[in-house]
Amino acid sequence: MESSYGLRAVRAGSATGAGLAGWQADTGRTVEIVRKVPVTYWCPQGHETTPVFAELAETEIPKTWDCPRCGRTACREQGATAERPGDEPFKSHLEYAKERRTPEEAERVLQDALDRLHRRRS
Ligand SMILES: [Zn+2]
Structure with a gap:
């Protein structure tokens, strides 16, 4: 038996409306409605970082991420480097x-x- 309760959940992306806040206040509950998507990045030093984004379209996910450990630019492909020291800029x-x-x-x-x-x- 399916409850229709969950179907009322505000979809990701529109979860910032006052309606949600009001609903949370009414029920006194905090429900995780926005889906979280972990995205792994690897920096040129091999550090791995996995920030978690609210549900995003593939095109909205940043292609690069600043490595929290060394500050270099991390990419979504392991081994790929956004920085090309010594190379001519593309x-x-x-x-x-x-x-x-x-x-x-x-x-x-x-x-x-x-x-x-x-x-x-x-
Ligand atoms: Zn790093």
Whole structure:
């Protein structure tokens, strides 16, 4: 036999409303309604930390976490490191494209400036 009592529970994410507080006050009970999801992170030093989040969509869970023991950036994959000491910072194609375009743009801006200067002088 199922009780309908539990079905009234406020779903995770909307548990901050006044309704819940009121309900808790009425019953005098604190019920854990928000599901807790432990997520394990490993820092480059191998420290393991498992913060517990309220139920979150996969995309809402932080990809990295500051290691509480050494302060470095911990990742959700063991052995992966967010920090790549000695490596060039990762650049996207867009950033490479920007870099390629920059000298041309700079030249054009310079040419415009020279044109204006010539017009003003003549
Ligand atoms: Zn650490």
